[in-house]
Amino acid sequence: xxxxxxxxxxxxxxxxxxxxxIFLQAGLARANSFGELDTLFVGSSYxxxxxxxxxxxxxxxxxxxxxxxxxxxxxxxxxxSKTKRVVIICGYYTPYIDLSSQxxxxxxxxxxxxxPVFRDSHNWNDPSDNAHWHKQYRYPVxxxxxxxxxxxxxxxxxxxxxxxxxxxxxxxxLLPDELRENxxxxxxxxxxxxxxxxxxxxxxxxxxxCIKEITEKRGMELFIVIPPFTRxxxxxxxxxxxxxxxTFYRVTNTYDGYIDCNKIVGYTNDFFVxxxxxxxxxxxxxxxxxxxxxxxxLS
Numbered sequence: 001x002x003x004x005x006x007x008x009x010x011x012x013x014x015x016x017x018x019x020x021x022i023f024l025q026a027g028l029a030r031a032n033s034f035g036e037l038d039t040l041f042v043g044s045s046y047x048x049x050x051x052x053x054x055x056x057x058x059x060x061x062x063x064x065x066x067x068x069x070x071x072x073x074x075x076x077x078x079x080x081s082k083t084k085r086v087v088i089i090c091g092y093y094t095p096y097i098d099l100s101s102q103x104x105x106x107x108x109x110x111x112x113x114x115x116p117v118f119r120d121s122h123n124w125n126d127p128s129d130n131a132h133w134h135k136q137y138r139y140p141v142x143x144x145x146x147x148x149x150x151x152x153x154x155x156x157x158x159x160x161x162x163x164x165x166x167x168x169x170x171x172x173x174l175l176p177d178e179l180r181e182n183x184x185x186x187x188x189x190x191x192x193x194x195x196x197x198x199x200x201x202x203x204x205x206x207x208x209x210c211i212k213e214i215t216e217k218r219g220m221e222l223f224i225v226i227p228p229f230t231r232x233x234x235x236x237x238x239x240x241x242x243x244x245x246x247t248f249y250r251v252t253n254t255y256d257g258y259i260d261c262n263k264i265v266g267y268t269n270d271f272f273v274x275x276x277x278x279x280x281x282x283x284x285x286x287x288x289x290x291x292x293x294x295x296x297x298l299s
Contacts, residue, residue: 017112020064022148024117026155027062028078034058037083042072043225047089048161049168049277050227055287060159063089066109068097069207074118076214085221085294088211091276092226092241093191095208095248098200100124168280170273172230180232180269187275188236195238201248208252223257223294224249227286228267233275259297265289 031037039059041051047063062075072088099105099114100122110121111128121127162168172180208224215222226245229237242260249258271282278286 017065017109019151020109020113021116022152023155023161024062024064024075024113026152027060027159028075028117030156030159031060031062032078032080034081037079037081038085040076040079040083040086041089042075042086043067043089044091044094045277046091046227049273049279050089050283050286051290052283052287053159055284056291061161064109064113066099066105068099069094069204069211070098070100070122071114071118073207073211073214074114074120076211078118083218083220085223086211086215087223087225087290087294089225089227091191092237092245093194095204095244096194096197096201098123098197098203101197101200162280162283168273168278168283170279171270172272172274172279173269180275184230184232184236184275188233188238192238192241195240201244205248205252208248208254212252212254221257222254223259223297224254225258225290226260226262227278228261228265228271228282229276230269230272231266232269234262257297259293261286261290261293264293 031040037058037060039056041047041053041059041061041063043063044067045063045065047061047067048065051061051063053059053061064071069088069090076086099109101124106121106124106127110124115121115124115127175183212222214220245258245260246255249255265286267278267282267285271278271285273279273282
């Protein structure tokens with residue numbers, strides 16, 4: 001009962017990335033408590049929404065609502081348990097992303113999540129810890145500490161970003177056609193703007209090469225996975241992303257482990273909460289499909 005109370009309170013009380021930070025800290029501690037991990041999932045919100053780690057034995061999902069290749073690398077570096085495979089779940093635009101070089105992202109995400117955990121701000125020269133409770137809720141410090149501790153304990157036990165309290169709510173197929181189209185246009189317009197970050201694209205080549213070297217040195221299999229998206233999203237995302245992805249992963253020597261699930265499976269809109277994130281039904285199906293795909297690759 002108290003766990004549910006804490007979950008409900010933290011959804012509205014924790015400011016920005018505070019919950020993300022606690023989730024990551026608890027996940028790292030849990031991962032390093034295992035003698036051996038089968039699969040470590042990292043990556044962006046596509047990992048958070050797309051993977052149900054309970055479907056995999058001795059596996060953890062340390063994806064974040066926003067996570068670039070640099071901080072995926074930091075997570076991998078801080079996993080000390082013997083790990084069989086690492087799976088990075090990301091979008092077509094991820095090679096162009098550097099959270100630390102964009103003002104809003106670095107203040108809301110690097111300052112809230114990754115700087116407090118790793119004390120590494122990447123390309124942000126003047127980092128600040130932004131992981132705090134929302135100012136409008138003036139609860140006493142002792143109550144905040146109890147909630148933070150209870151949430152940490154909950155995440156440590158469950159590794160579940162989503163549960164009975166916080167769900168992947170929504171069915172994209174139920175939206176009116178005009179609204180669904182407008183949401184797709186809005187979403188892809190935001191993503192297509194990242195093509196201009198050429199310097200980040202080049203730096204991420206080196207970062208992914210480094211991830212490849214780390215995993216090879218430690219005997220881990222590395223997979224980089226593009227999850228399923230809605231047909232409307234795929235029709236509107238800039239085609240240069242898909243072409244660049246093939247080039248990017250070939251140059252970084254990770255193409256053998258690169259899997260674009262949109263070339264293998266197709267999900268209808270009722271599997272999605274929005275244009276590019278899976279709902280509960282979609283996450284269950286994708287987790288099962290990905291397990292089959294990876295096992296097929298390894299057979």
